[in-house]
Amino acid sequence: MKIAIAGATGRMGKMLIETVLNAADTQLVGALEHPSCPQLGEDAGAFLGKKTGVLITADITQALSKAEFLIDFTRPEGTMAHLAVAQTTATKMIIGTTGLSPEHIASLKKASEKLAIVFAPNMSVGVNATFKLLEIAAKMLNQGYDIEIIEAHHRHKVDAPSGTALKMGEVIANALGQKLDDVAVYAREGHTGERKDGSIGFATIRGGDIVGDHTVLFAGDGERIEISHKSSSRQSYAQGSLRAARFLQKQSSGLFDMQDVLGLRQ
16 A cells, blocks of 8 residues: 655655555555645655655645545645645545534535545554444443543643543533533533533543543442543554554445544444
8 A cells, every 4th residue: 555644744645654564465546634744755764764765745636646546644634735635636635634624524525426445543453443432331331420521642732621531521422412512521620510410521631742542431329330441552552543544445436533543434
């Protein structure tokens, strides 16, 4: 599989490049960065002491010219720019970018009429197994339990709550027959009054180099059930991204997520 990586010099980009170079069925053919990146023109494997022959570029068309797939964990504005070019080069996309607006999502849906895309707030196989566990738990604990979602990430993360936390809330709300927008509580300060029945609370922690911790608390009278996922490395996200690319090999169009990739969709 011929793969290009967006955000090639970032923490996630480097992990993706290393994973692509080490996989038997993948080839790195493009490395994309923003125009002000100081590493433009350098070999994409330089940080590993490897020569790949792939130079880091800000030219989206050039980066995608040989790519069957683009893996993109960047920011919304970058992802949308990449999407516009990917439609012209017929490059399938694996998108892990968080913070996309409803308008961005609508653009993905429109593009997916002719282009195969996997879009997921978290590519980790373990996290997506956790989504399924939360769906089951929410249906079982649908009365008498208050639900709180606590997430922690490194100091550099720019959006909150995390895309993974929001997806957890969406999964739970759907299982309860609700819309997340109608039941979510994102902030508490001062005299808030008693907790509203049926609400889903979010708490955000930012600090240090935390890769990603997520816990969903189901708090009832006399007991608590906690379902947690903790990431110690971005390797799980990279491996999940390659799994998504392998899934897209058989898809000509459509918008999918990791539940589709893993066969968890009922």
